[in-house]
Amino acid sequence: MGKKIKQIAIYGKGGIGKSTTTSNISAALSDMGYKVMQFGCDPKADSTNTLRDGTYIPTVLELLREKGTVDAHDAIFQGYNGIYCVEAGGPAPGVGCAGRGITTAVQLLKQQKIFEELDLDYVIYDVLGDVVCGGFAVPIREGIAEHVFTVSSSDFMAIYAANNLFKGIQKYSNAGGALLGGVIANSVTSPFQQKIIDDFVERTKTQVMEYVPRSITVTQSELSGRTTIEAAPNSVQAQVYRNLAKRIDEHSESTVPAPLDSQELKEWAAKWADLLVAIESGEIRGASESI
Template structure:
């Protein structure tokens, strides 16, 4: 399986050069490397160079649940862009869209109207996973199990069904030998769909926005993860926390990042995803930012985050207990 293919459909794009400004210190021009634009350009060039380096393949399929009870934190954006980055590095990746809104399906250019067989049909055992999974045209190695609006009523239907919490786990078992990564995009709630995802997965990836209410709702998410671990899936653990919507110009973003890193020193990635117009624009063209603008700061950040996910957890660490007092995290 190749791991050195070029990133993006059009290959790496050139990084803009630093602007030549007259910043004088005692009559002398400041060194170019001291300007913010030059430092940003240097970091971008280094990131593009790293993106061409091969990545190790996981020893077994890594199933990652992308969850956060709070909406608008970048769950779907993180799911599709991390998945696209991993696929561009040469991995085989499956995105499972478990959100009735179907935003992940839209971003990957997958049709998900009511007539399309979807993950809903798998949960009620009308179709198998092989019958609904579709390849993503622009990115070889990336596949999607789409969601339709029918999924909105799935939680009510699942209540009376046998083994309602483990239906997704059984359906995904056919891909454990063929996929390197399975990323499950959860709805912004903690209902049966999210529980199904947590039973099917082994790792939880939590996107947290660098805003004032960043940790709001995280307490309940941690409790649910603990309940699933105790009763349904002892292998489940929080492996990754990604800071999103990071604005380096504000002190608040730095404070939120520091607080999250204090509570989760081993899980928070070193890469933070900045606010980016390109990231927001990409879904309107049915693309991820990895193909829409591969040289943008958002694409570079997600590519670095994907690399970190691979390298930091190449050797899967042991279980890490959740905080004894989850209330402490939300304070």
């Protein structure tokens, strides 16, 4: 029997830094000696760019449209430190389901036994998390990924998307679906932002995997087409990503979250909005230690 491949899915709303985070996790895991495949599941097909000096690669769906049948090896490209890069892609604009590429690409690689052939330790799915539609829910629903992590800031729409993801995980959990590992708190620059995320994860019965601060180092690295791990390996930010990768590597037990219903989420957000206004106006003093 071959070794067990650890398959994880990282979700997050568009623009939250999900692909940035995923690529740095992949880079850090590869530096730890693991054989890693990063599987981009966004129709924009830009998940693996910073692992390949900013270059795009042909997607599985593009190759299928061109050729009809595809040898999976034609869709796999190596990037930083030998990381295998795959982009599922999406349908032609205005045609079909954007999530179809995930299903098609996963089936292609499984049918041709690519994961076993490459002797992978990790397959990391980078999945759009604004909506958990049928296609984008595939890594959860089908149990393809064993553990799910979500990238979220303290902004309401990011938390709203994370809470929707929790609902999807809860829905499919009884049918062998993937379970939740935790929240990766991104763009945390103040104690209040951290406390908002801490409160949300406590209420939804999960955990924070790592607090990732906003950093100009990330911007500089991505402008050069590289991850922070590659472009600034000695930076503080690179060490944050290494810590996150180590926690994910050590993680073994995921759980079913307890998402808030619509009214609970609305009331929770309103409470925080009122509290922050009161602090800003000086109505509440010394609150940063007592919240």
